[in-house]
Amino acid sequence: MRRKAPLIVGAGPAGCLAAIALCRGGAEPRLLDRDEKVGDALCGGFLSWRTAQSLRGAGVEPEALGAHPVESLALIAGDFEATAALPSSGFGLSRRALDSALRRRAVGEGARLIVDRVRSVQPDIVEGEEDDYAAEAIFLASGKHDVRGQARPREGDDPALGLRIRIPAHDALHALLSGRIELHLFRGGYAGIVLQEDGSANVCLALRKSLLAGASGQPPALLDRLAATYPAFGERMAFAPPGLTFDTVGSVPYGFIAETTDPGLYRIGDQAAVIPSLAGEGMGIAMDSGNAAARAWLAGRSAPWFQADFAVRAERPVRVAQLIWRIAEAEAGARLLTAATRAVPSLARAAMALTRI
Template sequence: MSTGAALAADSPLIIGAGPAGCMAAITLARAGAKPTLIDRDAVVGDALCGGFLSWRSAEQLRAIGIDLAELGAHRVERLALYAGDVTAEAALPATGFGLSRHALDTAMRRHAVSSGAKLEIDRIRTLSPQAALGERQEFHARSIFLAAGKHDVRGQARPRQADDPALGLRIRIPPQARLTRLLAGKIELHLFPGGYAGIVCQEDGSANVCLALRKSMLLAAGGNPRVLLDQLAAAHRHFGERLAFAAPDLGVDSIGAVPYGYVAKDTQAGLFRLGDQAAVIPSLAGEGMSIALTSGAMAARHWLDGGAGAATGYQRAMAQAARRPVAVAKLIWEAAESRTLAAPLVRMARLAPWLTNIAMRASRIAG
């Protein structure tokens, strides 16, 4: 590891080149700043979460020159809900999109670099005031933007106090014509006691199946994610029909102890918390990407106005903006994973789809 790189006073350090970090880098660079963007992967991967982008996310991306339709994103016009044999559908307030994180993050990283951000590849191990220790070198900056997604960095971990924490699972089913037709124009939410699954097509016709489930469910399945998925498929007919398209040897990605409902209300001088480091909305709301983009742009604007000293003001403003959508989504999540409330929730959505529309709008973040 090299001794270190000290950045100029006008050079913010951004840890994480996902949507939040890239949005901050683009906003800063286009305003004349010289941000350094650090990511652990030289080749853009495909993060587990964020395969659905709401109409709000699409507007934010369009404003910086990224057109989701041009990236081949799958258009989503409807939400389909399933709880046992109870089903409902409702139109989205506006068109959403299914797009892999590989495609989105690649486009955003390209825009960040072309806008003037410097990209460094390193894995940050420890974060302390004005310093980030990586595997290759140590970076020093008065302003650090923490956009590490759901992964915590040593020295800045978020509190995790749940007795039965949530975990994330994802399985990507390769393109198959019958499944593509089944999912055409919609995103599906399958509700289970203890969790839910979201299913949406992406740009290559594959089906992205993301689940948020209680850790106890995985433990009951012997710690084997595929066994747990097969158990859910056997117990829930509609989900089973979709999972039947997944080959038995198809890999399952996972992430543990996701702190859904967390909102960072404050921060230390010079540290701007972005994306999931600022607020973790339950993924069934489909608003995680918009929160990431909003936080990146908001943090950049605060920094441009006040430098490192603007971190506290930004964090409080971001917490205020995220409070309502996170609270609404958390209430819906608690009902959705309840054995007694999930089916009545879906029946209500079927009888009064306008209520679903209100809930979707209430869980959007204003930026």
């Protein structure tokens, strides 16, 4: 006999997919999130074909949300540019649209949504600001944000940070970006640019913290500097009106994989594995892990069993993406990747396949 309905901390892609799978298995999960209104989480907003497949399995059609179809990847390093067709269609979609649809679906399947900010998580007990929650099974899906008691180790001296702006819809920008996801490779990071459901362009950067420090810690100054140094990026940024708001997230632990966990605590999404974001598979991993953890719990598998099993599955995509990220953030490496993609596009497709869960 289960003691308490399972509790999911975080209603992002991982938490919602876990909730949906638990409901379909006959459980009545509680789904806890700090935000009553779904925000626009910092993310590149690119849904890979595999992520789209998971979404459809959960009953959410990207096309029905107006997602922008993406057929090709463009790699841009200085004057070098190469494109490669994606193995199958991907999409550009804002996180607000995606997370809202997933939440609606989870609640529609029977999950109980509770709004509370979690302060700490221990096996069996979650401490929130409003209440404490006992549960035999806790699914930790707080994503980019660590909670007390379960923090992930941080990367060395110069970690990656995330930065995002959204450029309003513009016909000429649409013509440049239509049907593709662009990765602009810089020394020390990259920017991903993709059109979203409303025609706006999501510009999301992952950069070494030292680059921001070199721009006096000011994101607008950093973007101006990158736009001046990299002409193709500058061309896109010319469509950004002044005064846009920036979203930032500090110290992303790329490469983290949870191999163990406490009994009863299933770590999912970014709390289970963090793939370097230029692979465009973070949401795919989040959804897959949420689904797999729910199925493991329904089948009576322990949390440490699930964590060890998922760690093995996440290993290849995360390590391959880490290698690509390391090569891409060096100027010569970025040119090499771009030239190799131009000469042999199937190499890029192989890399895309190897970085899927």
